[in-house]
Amino acid sequence: MKIGYPCINQTLHLSSSRTFRLASYSESKFKEIVDNNLNALTQILEYNVSSGLLAFRITSDLIPFASHPVCQLNWQDFYQGEFLALGKIIKKNNLRISLHPDQFVLINSLREDVLEASLRELHYQCEVLDLMGLNTTHKVQIHVGGVYDDKQASLKRFITRYKELPVKIKRRLVIENDDRLYNFADCLFISKKTGVPIVLDVFHHKCNNQKESLDAVLKKVVSTWKKNDGVPMLDYSSQDSHKKPGSHAPSIDVRDFADFASRLGRRDYDIILEIKDKEKSALKGLEILNRLKKIR
DNA sequence: AGGTGTCAAGCGTCC
């Protein structure tokens, strides 16, 4: 069982997701920012290793504009050495890595230009993992996408598009249930037709479900992950009690997490805590997992 | 130095 957090570390005063405006794009600016981001990522991973946080989501902003036509530099070759060095840290310490393209990546879009941009972005994110020399247990996770006034047709379009993906993307892609449009049952339907593994977002599942028990859902989730996909990944967060349903808590709800963790049983999962104070909550989560392990 | 409007990209909801 590994636990970690997404993208940003608040203890170290550095960022692996610095970016800049498209209007101010230049090759030197690009190199300056990417140098910074790769260096920051190295330090964040080292912090994670020394803290026992062995799961981590790398930011989509690591290489700004990597999938945009404005970027003409062959960054894959230019930063080959840096990527390999990062991969070495990851492999040596047995870290689990994911990436999560944001809301613009929609492989079931009705718009051709959106689909093309999405494929370019997926290609970039998969390439980052490839360049690090990582195997296919390191994943790129997306949501199913839009509904476009016809959920059945949009589900089917996702399936068709998925089947047409290049192997480079397909072997890393996993889907995640969301809080409004496509719930776990929808993801399972897609997974059965395609074999795509499912990242269960436990919090979204609470918001949007068909009354399946957590245990029943987890059992099904596990069956979607094959040997080459590694241990199933979960996203966890809890409700901000001061905000409307669906809002992420500022800090981990220790009791809720302990309750959730105790229901995971003996099966193995890697968990990303999507909580605003990042590594601070992840460290509390790690402590809870360690305590549970001792009791068992 | 600190404040703030804005940023490559989409979609759904609300009015």
Place this chain on the structure above:
DNA sequence: GGACGCTTGACACCT
């Protein structure tokens, strides 16, 4: 049909 939310940071320009 336009504004806003998602979820949020950080750039870039202003004072």
